[in-house]
Every structure is written in C-alpha cells, then in structure tokens.
Amino acid sequence: MIPLVPFTADPVPEPTGNVWNWDFAIEIFPDILRAFLEVTLLVTVVGTVIAALLGLVIAILLRVLPRPFAFVLRWAANFIRMTPLVVQLLVLYYGFTWMDPLTIGFIVFGIHYATYMSEVYRAGIDSVPKGQWEATKALSMSAGRTWRRVVIPQALRSTIPSLGNYAISMFKDTPFLFVISVAEMVRVAQTIGAQTFRYTEAITIAGLIFLAASYPTALLINRLEKRLAYAN
Amino acid sequence: MPTPTDPEVPVIEFVDVEKRFGDNIVLKDLNFSVRRGERVTLIGPSGSGKTTILRLVMTLEELTGGYIFVDGEPLTHREKDGKRVAVSPKEQKKLRTRIGMVFQQFNLFPNMTVLENIVEAPIHVLGQSKAEATAKAHSLLEQVGLPDKADQHPLSLSGGQQQRVAIARALAMDPEILLLDEVTSALDPEVVGDVLNILRKVADTTNVTMLIVTHEMSFARDVSHKVMMFDGGRVIEEGSPEKIFSDPSQERTKQFLSAVLRDA
Numbered sequence: 269m270i271p272l273v274p275f276t277a278d279p280v281p282e283p284t285g286n287v288w289n290w291d292f293a294i295e296i297f298p299d300i301l302r303a304f305l306e307v308t309l310l311v312t313v314v315g316t317v318i319a320a321l322l323g324l325v326i327a328i329l330l331r332v333l334p335r336p337f338a339f340v341l342r343w344a345a346n347f348i349r350m351t352p353l354v355v356q357l358l359v360l361y362y363g364f365t366w367m368d369p370l371t372i373g374f375i376v377f378g379i380h381y382a383t384y385m386s387e388v389y390r391a392g393i394d395s396v397p398k399g400q401w402e403a404t405k406a407l408s409m410s411a412g413r414t415w416r417r418v419v420i421p422q423a424l425r426s427t428i429p430s431l432g433n434y435a436i437s438m439f440k441d442t443p444f445l446f447v448i449s450v451a452e453m454v455r456v457a458q459t460i461g462a463q464t465f466r467y468t469e470a471i472t473i474a475g476l477i478f479l480a481a482s483y484p485t486a487l488l489i490n491r492l493e494k495r496l497a498y499a500n
Numbered sequence: 501m502p503t504p505t506d507p508e509v510p511v512i513e514f515v516d517v518e519k520r521f522g523d524n525i526v527l528k529d530l531n532f533s534v535r536r537g538e539r540v541t542l543i544g545p546s547g548s549g550k551t552t553i554l555r556l557v558m559t560l561e562e563l564t565g566g567y568i569f570v571d572g573e574p575l576t577h578r579e580k581d582g583k584r585v586a587v588s589p590k591e592q593k594k595l596r597t598r599i600g601m602v603f604q605q606f607n608l609f610p611n612m613t614v615l616e617n618i619v620e621a622p623i624h625v626l627g628q629s630k631a632e633a634t635a636k637a638h639s640l641l642e643q644v645g646l647p648d649k650a651d652q653h654p655l656s657l658s659g660g661q662q663q664r665v666a667i668a669r670a671l672a673m674d675p676e677i678l679l680l681d682e683v684t685s686a687l688d689p690e691v692v693g694d695v696l697n698i699l700r701k702v703a704d705t706t707n708v709t710m711l712i713v714t715h716e717m718s719f720a721r722d723v724s725h726k727v728m729m730f731d732g733g734r735v736i737e738e739g740s741p742e743k744i745f746s747d748p749s750q751e752r753t754k755q756f757l758s759a760v761l762r763d764a
Contacts (some may be wrong), residue, residue, distance in 0.1 A: 403607035404558050407621035407673065408597045417620065421611040 291467040296460050300473050303456035309481070311373045311452070312439040318378025319438070320431060323385030327393060328415065332388070348381040354444050356380060361448040369448045381438050388430040392423035425496050432489035436482050453477065509572040509749055511536050511677055511709045512557060518565030526552050527733045530566070539703055539710040541720040542729030542739070545756060546567075550713045554679040557711065558601045559592060570677070571596045597625060600675030604682040606662040608654035608669070614641070615650040618669045626673065633672070640668035644698050660691030667698060678702075680712045692716065699723065714733075715760060721745055729753045 326345055330338050350357070353376065360372045396419050404414040443454040451459075457474040461467030510533035517530040526549045534540050542550040559576065567584075568575040575595055577584040608617050617635040622628045627637075638642060641647050644664035646657075654662050663683060670678060680699065684692040696719045703710065703723045713725040714720055720727060720741060727744040729737040729752075737750045748754050 314652070315586050378717065397607075399607040400609065401605060402558075402608065405560060405596075406558055406601040406603075406607075407669070408593055408625045409621060410624070413624050418609050419614070422609075425611075471592075 270483060287468060289466065289469060292464075292466060295480055296470055297473055299460065300453055300457050300470065301477065303451055304451040304474075304481075306478050307370070307445070307450060307452040308442045310440070311370070311377055311442050311450075312435065314374045315377030315381060315438050316435040318374065319381035319385050319434070322378060322382035323431075324389050324420070326382060326386035327389035330390065331393065334410070345386060348380060349387075353377075353380050354447055357444060357448050363370040369445075369450045372448060373442075373445050373450055377438055377441070381434055384434050385431055388427045388433060388434070392425075392427035393419060393428055396422045413422065426466075428496060429489050429493035432485070432492070436485055436489075439482060439485075440478065509536075510534060510569070511538070511571060512711065514553075514570040515569070516548075516566035517556070517563065517568060517665055519549070519556060519561065520564050525733060527556075530734070532728065532735060532738075534709060534711065537707040537709055538726060539712065539724045540726045540728060541712040541714060541724040542728050542730055543714075543717075543720065543756070543760075547692075548730040549733045550730050554601065554681050554711055554713055557677070558599060558679055559596060570598065575627050593628075597673065597678040599679065599682065600670035600673050600677070601679040602663070602666050602670050602683045604685050606654070606659070606666045606686075608662055608666055610653065610655050613651050613653055614657070614665050615645070617654065617665060618672045621669075636667070636672060640671055641665075643701070644668045645694070658691065659687050660694055663687060663695050664698060667695070667702070671702065674706075675708060677709045677711065680714065681708060682713055682715070683720070684714065686718055717745065717757070717760060729756065 299409035307447045326341065329341055333341065356379075357372065360367065360376055361369060364372070400422065401414070401417055404418050408416070442452050445452045446455040447460075453474050454471075458467070460470040464470075509641065513533040514530050517527055518525065519527040530553075533689060540551060544550055556563055557570075557575070563576045567579065569579060573591070573595060575592065577586055579585075602636050608614075609620070612620065615634065615637055618640065619630070619633040622633040623630055638647070638650065641650055644667055646661060646664055646668075646714050649657060649661065649665070654665060656667065663686075667683075683699070684695055687695060696716060699719070700723055702708065710723070712720065712724065724741050726738060728735050729748070729750065730742065731752050737744065737748060738751050744753065745757065748757060
C-alpha cells in the first residue's frame with residue numbers, strides 16, 4: 269500500500285518570490301521520482317502487461333467464439349471502451365471498498381486498455397493473408413499451433429507500434445489515479461505544492477519526468493516500427 | 501472396410517458434387533473418380549471451377565451438395581437416413597492428413613525458416629521426432645535442389661525457390677494425394693521449367709496420386725494419365741493426354757487448346 273502523502277521534507281517557510289528555486293527543486297526531486305517509480309511506472313507496466321495479454325485473448329475469442337458469445341463479448345468491450353476511465357476507476361473504488369486502490373488501478377487500466385489493444389490485434393489478425401490460414405489447414409495443423417506459430421507471430425509484427433502507443437497513452441492517463449486516492453506522481457507533486465505553496469517546481473518536475481519517460485519510449489517504438497517494416 | 505492401400509477403391513471420388521457461392525453455381529452434378537497413383541490434370545478456361553475442385557478436396561471450401569470420398573470414406577458429409585450429415589472434425593482430419601497441396605502463391609510461413617516450414621506439420625501433426633523430421637526435410641531440400649537454404653527465411657528466396665520449398669513441405673507429410681493448384685502461374689517464365697522438372701521427378705519416383713490444375717500443357721501431357729476438360733462447371737471431355745491434346749472430340753476443347761497453345 270502506498271502512503272497517501274509520502275512527502276515529509278521540511279516545508280520551506282517563506283516563499284522567496286523567485287519563480288524557480290533550484291535548492292527546493294533538488295530537495296523534492298527524490299520524493300517525486302519515488303512516486304513515479306513506485307506508482308506511475310508500476311501501474312503503467314502492470315497495466316500494459318494485463319492489457320497486452322487480455323487484449324490478445326479478447327481478439328482471439330472474438331474470432332473463435334460462436335456468434336452469440338462473440339456478440340456479447342464485443343458489446344462488453346465496446347461498453348468499456350466507450351466509457352471514461354475515471355468513471356471506471358470510481359465505480360470499482362466505491363463498489364469494491366475492500367480492494368486496495370492500487371490493485372483497482374491495475375485492473376481498470378489493464379482492462380480498459382485491453383479493449384483498445386484488442387482492436388489493434390484484430391486488425392493485425394485480419395492482415396494475415398488468407399493463404400496462410402489455408403496452408404495451415406492443408407498441413408492439418410491444430411488450431412492452437414495455427415494461432416501460436418503462424419497467425420499471432422505474423423499479426424504482432426504490424427501491431428507492436430500501435431500497442432506501444434497505447435502503453436504511452438496509458439502512462440499519461442495514470443494521473444487519473446488521483447480520483448481513487450492513489451499517490452501517483454502528479455498527486456504527490458500537488459501535495460508538495462499544497463504544503464509549501466510552491467507548485468512550480470513540483471509540477472514542472474513531474475511534467476519533465478513524464479517527458480523523459482515518454483519521449484525515449486516513443487523514439488524506441490518508432491525505430492521498432494521502421495525495423496519491422498523493413499524486415500517485412 | 502476400405503483401407504488406404506486397397507487398389508480397388510478410388511482414392512478420390514466425387515458423387516453428384518455441387519458447389520455454389522451464394523446464387524452462383526460453380527460446379528453441378530459432378531461425378532468422377534481418381535484411381536490410386538493416377539495423375540489427373542484439369543484443364544479449361546478460368547472460372548470453369550477447376551481450382552474449386554482442388555479446394556473442395558483440401559476442405560478449403562464448403563461442399564454445398566453431394567459427396568466426396570477419399571479412400572472410400574466420406575470427406576465432408578455422409579448420407580444417413582436419406583439426409584446429408586457432416587462428418588466429425590476428427591474423421592475429416594484423419595483423411596485430410598493424407599492430402600497435400602501446393603498453392604499458386606506458395607503460402608510459406610514467412611516468420612519461420614525454410615526448415616521450420618517443412619518440419620512443423622510432420623512433428624506436430626504426424627508426431628515424428630525432431631531428428632526424423634529434420635533428416636527427411638534435408639533430404640527433400642536436396643531433392644528440390646535447395647540443400648543450402650534450410651536456415652533461410654522464405655522471403656529471402658526467389659519465387660521459384662519458394663515454390664520448391666512449398667513442394668518439399670507438402671511432400672514431407674508423405675501425402676497419398678498431392679493437389680497442385682497452378683503452381684507455376686506466379687513464377688517468372690525462366691524458373692517454371694525447374695519447378696516442373698521437380699514435379700516430373702516426383703511423379704516418376706513415387707506413387708502419389710496427383711490432381712493438377714495447370715496452364716502448362718506440355719507438363720500436363722508429360723505427367724498425366726488422364727486429362728479432364730472443364731467448361732461451365734462440368735466435364736465436357738476426358739481422356740488420355742494423347743487423345744485430348746492431339747484429337748479432341750469437342751469443339752470447345754479444340755478452341756481452348758488452340759488458344760492456350762498459341763500462348764505457349
């Protein structure tokens with residue numbers, strides 16, 4: 269369980285009036301970074317793993333389930349995708365009060381983004397040429413081997429960049445965790461501001477950490493996209 | 501009970517086969533059979549349903565009427581109390597593993613190496629050991645003239661080389677029936693001969709039953725025991741290649757042959 273207000277440094281007694289105070293910024297940086305690592309990054313990583321796996325499961329089920337079941341699943345996924353993340357966080361937070369808020373964060377971020385990622389996978393699966401399916405049938409390959417060895421590896425090639433972009437979106441959505449009182453990075457920064465009346469440093473540092481994490485990730489995805497396109 | 505080696509039982513038998521796509525009837529009242537080891541070439545204008553026949557045998561298309569028997573057993577449906585009843589997936593799979601197909605567009609798995617393409621089904625469908633399947637794959641690659649390509653990926657190979665790998669992949673399953681669906685139509689003219697020579701060798705050295713759709717009339721003449729001329733979803737003429745190619749009885753066959761042979 270993450271403490272709601274981890275910041276314990278001495279409040280700066282008198283605002284100096286400067287727009288930016290380096291000493292103060294350096295003093296609060298470790299607390300904000302810790303909130304980033306312990307909450308923001310953790311939720312993003314766990315949420316992405318859940319979303320990537322569950323999204324794939326949903327995409328495959330939509331292909332293999334008998335029509336009525338697939339129909340229900342499709343509408344459940346649409347419903348989740350078409351309602352705001354914040355509402356879903358609040359519903360679980362007030363509906364399942366025994367649940368740890370951070371766990372709720374994992375579940376909601378994971379499931380919400382799984383519905384988006386399932387669409388990406390669906391497009392990837394649809395892009396596998398019909399001839400590949402026919403070849404697996406001509407070789408009498410089992411459904412399991414067909415998916416595992418032929419369809420999924422080929423579908424993933426075109427989906428990885430989009431999945432990465434959704435992971436970045438999820439990352440940038442983590443401040444919504446404030447509605448269920450999880451001390452993620454922006455909330456910690458805001459609390460520091462509220463206690464010291466110095467918001468500029470805290471919020472700026474939080475923003476810069478976001479940028480420092482998203483930008484290299486986006487570059488990486490870009491490179492990956494180019495490499496995959498080339499290998500195709 | 502017919503067994504796969506019973507010489508009296510046709511390897512493939514079509515009984516009153518009908519295939520429609522929506523309202524469009526592609527094949528109607530089609531009856532023919534293929535004996536063990538027989539090589540039959542289907543010729544005819546495009547749209548006459550030749551490829552559909554191969555795809556029906558491979559169960560890539562749904563049979564909309566009639567029955568297909570492989571080794572005397574129903575492939576898709578059987579007649580029971582006067583009704584067509586679908587066979588179980590298990591029964592169908594048992595028959596399907598005896599059938600191999602080579603496609604016009606090769607359809608190799610681009611995410612696997614050449615070797616992985618060839619050993620996948622022998623290991624995971626037939627249950628061969630990895631060592632056994634690999635040794636067989638290498639000898640097949642030798643046979644198709646690509647002994648040094650085992651570790652390459654298909655997309656790094658030329659079209660002709662890919663099709664040779666696809667032939668090796670189909671043969672690795674030891675099929676009783678080999679379906680060849682316009683296997684040279686997507687190839688550059690100068691490599692067509694290589695691929696056809698490999699298939700001639702397969703025809704000479706094995707007893708595999710072949711059902712062939714091709715526009716290569718000299719190949720058809722060389723390898724087939726029987727040629728069937730299709731038009732409008734029906735067989736309008738059939739006979740030995742000598743008979744069909746040198747002395748066709750139907751006017752439509754003459755027209756068709758003179759058109760394709762002028763091309764060649």
